[in-house]
Amino acid sequence: MDYAGRRARALQALAGPDLPALLVTHPLHVRYLTGFTGEGFLLLAETPVLCTDRRFEVEAREQAAGCQVSAPEMSHVQSLIAAVQEAALPRVGFEPDSLTWAQHTRVAEALPEAELVAVPRVIEALRLCKEPEEIALIAQAAALADRALEELLPALAPGRTEKQLAWQFTQSLLEAGAEGVSFAPIVAGGPHSALPHAALTDRPLQNGDIVVLDLGAQVGGYCSDMTRTVVVGDPPGEFAERYGAVRRAQEAGIAALAAGRSGAKVDRAAREVLEEAGLGEQFSHGLGHGVGLEVHEGPTLSRLSTATLEAGNVVTVEPGIYLAGWGGIRIEDLFVIEETGARQLTAAPKL
């Protein structure tokens, strides 16, 4: 990864508000800008300073090429303050979405001469468009999850519990070389399928259960995300019609993906299909979200989204319906937006 290039682009973005430096306090942003995987903060400036502690000092020096490493016996915030003082910066930006109120107060008190400026979403904005190396890692993660799901499907039989199945998925992933799951697997059987974000239970699958499988892998820090809905034995009444509607909604969403399209418009395309099927109320969440170092990041595809898609965005398209007492259906795939259209990264078969 070209960490120095990312730092240069971030500094360029800070030139707008005339800021020579940024206090980088979001853990993933420290990794994104330096490659360092331990705990610490970064003073992003002409000479970047990685503020960590002695537990991570050796890794910091190995991983964060081009950065000064500071690992004194003090908190990371104190060491960040010392780095600002050392550089005699008159003006410094901070990340308002990760710096806590208490940390901000500590910095402001320790640096009465420096002007602290909230600059939201500078690094988040850079992360929106993935570099080819990042897309390759996400695609690798998606492929590993595809394979682990394929191995899981034959095990979806009456008597197997949600926890056992989730565990089997995790095991397949790790054996295939993933770093791990990108989030706690969702295996939601029967009544639990009606919960959009069900926690795992010891409930054994039963004949006639709908099962929602929401699964992802992590490779090189990057995530994948995918959902499939299957049925154990004979489906409940109206399953085919409802599944068909969700499937058509997903297809409409996918067809709407394109650079320049607004996130709200893509959501609308899918939502209309479910509304026409009388299932608009049951589609109780947004259509999708970005995926990268985080399994949920920008851009968002939802009614309230203000995002416009760009080439290099990686997003999910995942319409779902939830009917208490009956069950739920969600289908989710992962896409990279390209200049023309979108390329699908998940490939597991669907009903």
Add this chain to the structure above:
Amino acid sequence: MDYAGRRARALQALAGPDLPALLVTHPLHVRYLTGFTGEGFLLLAETPVLCTDRRFEVEAREQAAGCQVSAPEMSHVQSLIAAVQEAALPRVGFEPDSLTWAQHTRVAEALPEAELVAVPRVIEALRLCKEPEEIALIAQAAALADRALEELLPALAPGRTEKQLAWQFTQSLLEAGAEGVSFAPIVAGGPHSALPHAALTDRPLQNGDIVVLDLGAQVGGYCSDMTRTVVVGDPPGEFAERYGAVRRAQEAGIAALAAGRSGAKVDRAAREVLEEAGLGEQFSHGLGHGVGLEVHEGPTLSRLSTATLEAGNVVTVEPGIYLAGWGGIRIEDLFVIEETGARQLTAAPKL
């Protein structure tokens, strides 16, 4: 767990600064005060309001007995603001260590009439002294990790990689019924043992390697934490002497554990032993930390600690030395502080 009792104690703590309510934004604090395991914030007040979204609405109603549940289509912060407006609170506390600067700004702008008061570490203070049910879960987690380590030890042979061994530990834990690991396992072999917080690699163990195993389990949301140092084959020169010094340092630390004792004094007791052995400089971190819902929480045992131990605290005692080019040694056990002395929760054998 007696969630209503915890909320009552928290409200009592807020009576001091004359606050009728607290914006609870730390995810573990929401769980600690309500039992809710999904995503959301809590307005802790006479009538508590759990602010989540439709993905978690069903679980919220099931899990958070005694709380109003609010799950509108808006961000959790917006819904928290709405709850404060609804209750017409003139004054409300917030958690400065979890509320971000941006969230604070949003709340302050939306509630110009309300006085927002930073009240640090209210819930953290309650969490310091564990209830019997919490200690039982931590002890369960520790026992599962003991057993999984026992199963791992015969596998520590030349050729096995750090990742394979960590994975085997995780597998044993999950098969034994743990929710998972309480942190990414550390299996640091040979030169990596000299890193206090080594990341897993594909390096195969070799004859003569020191191996530091820092492992923990999670049960019911509660963590355990333990470290053992072993050797594959013949130990390197000076291993016995150095191991003996770390072991004696740990014993001195353990002997110093008592309600009423300061965290700095317990650290001192162990540190003096290593200083006398000429290894003071190599003991580059604090002696220990609290363990509970988080694997690192208060109280801290270190030179800079301002904590005083109380009955019900659960803490690690983990002296370690790190010598680049030679290797490292750390030994860690987990204790609950009692009125007289301390009770050990980890039981895996040591060299």
